[in-house]
Amino acid sequence: MSIINATNIQRKFGEGNLTTHVLKGINMTVEEGEFVAIMGKSGAGKSTLMYQLSVLDEPTEGEININGTNVIQLTEKEKTEFRLNTLGYVFQNYALVPDLSAEENVMLPLLMRGYDWTKAKATACTAIDGVGLEGKYANLPAELSGGEQQRISIARAVAGKPKILFADEPTANLDTVSGTQVIALIAQVNKKENQTIVMVTHEREYAMGCDRIFHMEDGVIVSIEQLT
Amino acid sequence: MRSLRIGLLLGFRQIQRANFWTTTLIIFVMMLTFLNLIAVSGILVGLIAGSERAVQEKSLGDIIITPLTNEEEILQTETIRRILDTIPEVTSYSIRYQQGVQIAANYKTRRDFNIEPNVIGTRAVGIDPGAENTVTGLSENVVEGEYLDPNESGYILIGALNLDRYTAGFADITGSLEDVYPGDSVRATINGASREFTVKGIVNAKAGGVASFVYLPEKELRRLSNSASRDANEIAIRLEDKNIETANTVKAVLVNQGIDSFARVRTFQEALPKFITDIKQTFNILGTFIGAVGIIVASITIFIIIFINAISRRQQIGILKGIGIDRRAIEVAYVLQSAFYALTGSLLGALVTYGILIGYFDRNPIDFPFSDGILVAEPMGTLYRFLILFVITLFAGFVPAWIIVKQNTLNSILGRK
Numbered sequence: 001m002s003i004i005n006a007t008n009i010q011r012k013f014g015e016g017n018l019t020t021h022v023l024k025g026i027n028m029t030v031e032e033g034e035f036v037a038i039m040g041k042s043g044a045g046k047s048t049l050m051y052q053l054s055v056l057d058e059p060t061e062g063e064i065n066i067n068g069t070n071v072i073q074l075t076e077k078e079k080t081e082f083r084l085n086t087l088g089y090v091f092q093n094y095a096l097v098p099d100l101s102a103e104e105n106v107m108l109p110l111l112m113r114g115y116d117w118t119k120a121k122a123t124a125c126t127a128i129d130g131v132g133l134e135g136k137y138a139n140l141p142a143e144l145s146g147g148e149q150q151r152i153s154i155a156r157a158v159a160g161k162p163k164i165l166f167a168d169e170p171t172a173n174l175d176t177v178s179g180t181q182v183i184a185l186i187a188q189v190n191k192k193e194n195q196t197i198v199m200v201t202h203e204r205e206y207a208m209g210c211d212r213i214f215h216m217e218d219g220v221i222v223s224i225e226q227l228t
Numbered sequence: 229m230r231s232l233r234i235g236l237l238l239g240f241r242q243i244q245r246a247n248f249w250t251t252t253l254i255i256f257v258m259m260l261t262f263l264n265l266i267a268v269s270g271i272l273v274g275l276i277a278g279s280e281r282a283v284q285e286k287s288l289g290d291i292i293i294t295p296l297t298n299e300e301e302i303l304q305t306e307t308i309r310r311i312l313d314t315i316p317e318v319t320s321y322s323i324r325y326q327q328g329v330q331i332a333a334n335y336k337t338r339r340d341f342n343i344e345p346n347v348i349g350t351r352a353v354g355i356d357p358g359a360e361n362t363v364t365g366l367s368e369n370v371v372e373g374e375y376l377d378p379n380e381s382g383y384i385l386i387g388a389l390n391l392d393r394y395t396a397g398f399a400d401i402t403g404s405l406e407d408v409y410p411g412d413s414v415r416a417t418i419n420g421a422s423r424e425f426t427v428k429g430i431v432n433a434k435a436g437g438v439a440s441f442v443y444l445p446e447k448e449l450r451r452l453s454n455s456a457s458r459d460a461n462e463i464a465i466r467l468e469d470k471n472i473e474t475a476n477t478v479k480a481v482l483v484n485q486g487i488d489s490f491a492r493v494r495t496f497q498e499a500l501p502k503f504i505t506d507i508k509q510t511f512n513i514l515g516t517f518i519g520a521v522g523i524i525v526a527s528i529t530i531f532i533i534i535f536i537n538a539i540s541r542r543q544q545i546g547i548l549k550g551i552g553i554d555r556r557a558i559e560v561a562y563v564l565q566s567a568f569y570a571l572t573g574s575l576l577g578a579l580v581t582y583g584i585l586i587g588y589f590d591r592n593p594i595d596f597p598f599s600d601g602i603l604v605a606e607p608m609g610t611l612y613r614f615l616i617l618f619v620i621t622l623f624a625g626f627v628p629a630w631i632i633v634k635q636n637t638l639n640s641i642l643g644r645k
Contacts, residue, residue: 051638056550056637056638056641057638077554080549080552080553080554080555081552082552083550083551083552084551084552084553085552087552088551089550089551091547091641095543095544095547095550095551095641097238097241097544097548098245098544099238099241099242099244099245100237100238100241104237104241108234108237108548108551108553109551109552109553111230111233111234111237112230112231112234112552112553112554112557113230113552114230140245156551157551
């Protein structure tokens, strides 16, 4: 059963002669529990596609259905709620709130979902334990390494058990060892929790654990590589 | 409610982790704004309050009885005196007699009759020195020589504004006596009758006409003016409490006793010279204007601080929105910071005002020509001004947060314009 269904996604920037056509009619589906990667050269449009699929941006044309909801028709407020309850994000720059401890960063979306403080704290600690950072609950992001910050970012993304996890080049700022650990963690989440994962990456070695790879070039999907 | 909870968490942590010196500086600015709002206008009002207080303490008393509009004297003065003796709130009163008087000095040493005599016209106030001193503390205003002794006769006190050395610059307009010191002789003339007095002391005070008059025992004044009437021109009354509520209560008692048929009864506030109430109103307006400028400066300061803070965290704000944090939660975080700055700054400002400045100015009033300025900061007025500052600060914190938060989420995350 497909959890993401995108039809004829087009994204243009600018107006008139200065218009840039970044996505040129993308059609794609992602099945529930699937781990897919979007790959392509710089400027191919892979991040732009992920922003459309993850409801952070709105396509110029086309339709996106996620978990049975036509997200194009949602208001800004509804999109925020949808992102909170259905989607999880891992950004390449970790995107942690610097003033909050690791534990509080993970608790933040849980509290927003309506968890009480105690339940949010317990869930956050479990998620942090799950990414192998036991005992780092009270550390501020500045007190963690890049790899550790990205793992906290993953804990934040998965703690509320979202339907889909979007990861935008999660290894871009990490060394090889940390990058491998992060990818292994994401794959583990996919296997253990049967969570749908959409990941944008440059590096093929990190995409090898995926079910499928969407290869993009110049705003279109040129091939779909089935790995499993 | 969820947004509020998240906003409070974000805001509290931002304050907690902020740079100590930056936070201190912002709070210091807010404290100065509060002081500008409360203390500057308080000093302006205090100039007049000091003048009012001086007039009440040194001239009018808490209640003043004067002649009816078409009368020159208070009718039935003895009856009024007996009534005053029966009112428990009245601790003392001073019955005053007044006459226009001509005072001449240096007449014994005047050799050249082509030169103008050293003469001034003023008002002579006949008093019971003991009673007057109890009501107004006149003896404390003697700046040279001594106060009148009730058992002596032939002595006079001269108000400093009648003397050349105290009125430098004004002497040509008002006329003044030259080289008159305690121990010198002066000649007082009322309705053609003259008598020589020895100057016992010089009186000076920044209140009403205290320093404009000359003072002598009432018996000597009535003898000089050849008046058999016992009806006085003023009765200044001192009460147990100096507040206006007590004055109003006692005034009502006096009116109930029918005194208003013989004389005009006024509280010190009603009897204040009109120029004082006019200046008070003007200074109030001026104080409000200065306060308003202070509030505008404070709100702009807070706006800039929050704007810079929010814009430097634009990407973080975008990410928070991206992961599903409601924009209201982010706005609450910034409003909380503004509230923290306003509350802490105002609290410190209030501590400085009530803990230091009011006491300091009470002990060391500002020496103005017409009054000793104090700092007036009524708690209710302070609360009112604080609330205005607080609300405007919250607004000044909210607007920049709102501007940044409403921007497109993805543009914020990517740092695009």
